[in-house]
Amino acid sequence: MVKKIMTGNLAAAWGAKISRAEVIAAYPITPQTIIVEKLAKFISDGELKAEYLRVESEHSAMAACIAASQTGARTFTATSSQGLALMHELLHWASGARTPIVMANVNRALAPPWNIWADHTDMMSQRDTGWIQFYAESNQEVLDTIINCYKLCEDRAIQLPAMVGLDAFYLSHTSEIVDIPDQDIADKFLPPYKAFYPLDVEHPLSVGSLAMPHQWYSEFRYKIYKSMEKVIPKLNKIEKEFNKEFGRNYTGPLDLYQVEDAEIILVAVGTVAGTVKDTVDYLRSKGLKVGVIRLRLFRPFPSEELIKALKNASFVGVLDRSFSFGNEGQIFSELKASLYQTNRDPLIKDFIVGIGGRDITTDTVKKIYENCQKCLKNKKIDQEIEWTNIKV
Amino acid sequence: MKNNQKYSSVEDLPEASVASVSTVYIKTGSWRVYRPEIDKEKCIKCFICWRCCPDISIGIDEEGYPKINYDYCKGCGICSHECPNEAIKMKREGK
Numbered sequence: 001m002v003k004k005i006m007t008g009n010l011a012a013a014w015g016a017k018i019s020r021a022e023v024i025a026a027y028p029i030t031p032q033t034i035i036v037e038k039l040a041k042f043i044s045d046g047e048l049k050a051e052y053l054r055v056e057s058e059h060s061a062m063a064a065c066i067a068a069s070q071t072g073a074r075t076f077t078a079t080s081s082q083g084l085a086l087m088h089e090l091l092h093w094a095s096g097a098r099t100p101i102v103m104a105n106v107n108r109a110l111a112p113p114w115n116i117w118a119d120h121t122d123m124m125s126q127r128d129t130g131w132i133q134f135y136a137e138s139n140q141e142v143l144d145t146i147i148n149c150y151k152l153c154e155d156r157a158i159q160l161p162a163m164v165g166l167d168a169f170y171l172s173h174t175s176e177i178v179d180i181p182d183q184d185i186a187d188k189f190l191p192p193y194k195a196f197y198p199l200d201v202e203h204p205l206s207v208g209s210l211a212m213p214h215q216w217y218s219e220f221r222y223k224i225y226k227s228m229e230k231v232i233p234k235l236n237k238i239e240k241e242f243n244k245e246f247g248r249n250y251t252g253p254l255d256l257y258q259v260e261d262a263e264i265i266l267v268a269v270g271t272v273a274g275t276v277k278d279t280v281d282y283l284r285s286k287g288l289k290v291g292v293i294r295l296r297l298f299r300p301f302p303s304e305e306l307i308k309a310l311k312n313a314s315f316v317g318v319l320d321r322s323f324s325f326g327n328e329g330q331i332f333s334e335l336k337a338s339l340y341q342t343n344r345d346p347l348i349k350d351f352i353v354g355i356g357g358r359d360i361t362t363d364t365v366k367k368i369y370e371n372c373q374k375c376l377k378n379k380k381i382d383q384e385i386e387w388t389n390i391k392v
Numbered sequence: 393m394k395n396n397q398k399y400s401s402v403e404d405l406p407e408a409s410v411a412s413v414s415t416v417y418i419k420t421g422s423w424r425v426y427r428p429e430i431d432k433e434k435c436i437k438c439f440i441c442w443r444c445c446p447d448i449s450i451g452i453d454e455e456g457y458p459k460i461n462y463d464y465c466k467g468c469g470i471c472s473h474e475c476p477n478e479a480i481k482m483k484r485e486g487k
Binding site for chain 1: 399402405406407408409410411412413414415418
């Protein structure tokens with residue numbers, strides 16, 4: 001084990017290196033470019049044995065990853081924002097073809113107006129593509145999640161691709177101490193990938209060909225649905241094993257902080273959770289019963305785990321760093337839908353924060369908790385959706 | 393791996409849509425509305441039709457003329473459009 005100071009982008013590159021990615025097809029985009037630059041350097045320096053494909057667009061990058069994965073190669077790529085949007089068509093193809101591709105996505109806002117800063121709209125817009133979605137809080141988590149993703153995605157019961165989100169600049173360009181796992185332990189933890197239906201000229205296959213309505217199309221989609229159901233139990237098992245091998249404990253789909261006796265719980269995604277945890281410490285020192293749940297996994301959506309974690313809460317505030325125009329924040333929608341099937345009816349409010357990289361400070365979070373307290377006292381929310389810190 | 397027309401249940405299916413056979417058993421020729429017909433009097437055996445067919449539905453017959461495989465030809469008419477000698481006419485099916 002070696003400790004290094006590195007940015008989230010370098011942690012992502014190290015994650016792919018330690019996982020021994022064999023094919024990397026990528027197209028540069030700010031603020032992701034450093035990830036694939038570092039991987040190109042690893043390869044040219046002879047530190048990583050992989051095929052590096054320089055393609056003409058993100059659409060081509062994903063197409064190349066799918067084909068490479070189908071030959072049985074462990075495949076990695078990285079993108080961000082507009083690049084992820086351009087991949088959209090192929091994202092469906094990757095999950096439909098059951099290719100266990102792992103991708104780092106630096107979470108960045110979409111244009112116009114041009115904005116390269118942190119925002120979750122890019123990945124939220126890919127919600128229905130059949131990809132597993134993680135959002136990281138630290139550079140260490142970026143590295144570790146990439147390794148765990150390969151183990152998860154390549155499992156026979158799963159066979160789906162995953163994307164790991166890291167917030168633009170807050171992680172991508174910010175340095176932290178990161179433990180790099182020992183290669184020999186990592187090799188034991190993550191053996192070489194073996195495709196279940198590899199493309200092989202000696203044993204020809206037709207892949208993804210026509211399926212008429214009366215044939216098996218519905219059933220192939222049904223199988224993706226069933227595999228997604230197995231992701232959370234499998235993830236819990238993998239992370240337990242990871243903890244045993246590497247001594248770092250991840251807690252599955254949710255990261256709970258002071259929730260057990262909390263009256264007011266905020267639900268957050270990505271780096272903002274760190275700021276919220278600090279604010280929780282401060283407010284707890286003043287005697288307030290507050291807590292935070294960080295959603296690590298957005299697809300599959302951990303409904304059951306969330307309902308359980310919210311069982312004692314009287315007020316739930318959701319921090320959405322993205323918005324579904326014409327409706328509400330995506331996490332808010334999904335959390336409300338999960339609660340509908342229970343007899344729990346806490347007050348719930350959506351806070352739209354940090355859009356296009358606007359800073360979310362402890363003061364912002366304190367104001368949010370104060371507002372939650374006020375609503376809880378009145379036993380009524382003042383408005384269902386609040387765009388916090390908008391200059392009105 | 394089985395021909396995926398022969399699977400009997402979802403449990404039986406592979407996870408990915410792969411098959412050990414090609415799609416030859418899906419005879420897409422039934423989608424055709426207009427049928428290309430080659431006039432051998434006019435055909436100069438240039439095989440531009442063969443090169444342009446998007447469905448690989450043109451082969452070669454014993455006399456060396458292009459031969460359309462009506463099991464798969466969807467009747468797009470590209471061969472007819474590209475033929476330099478107007479040797480391929482599109483005729484309405486069923487007439």
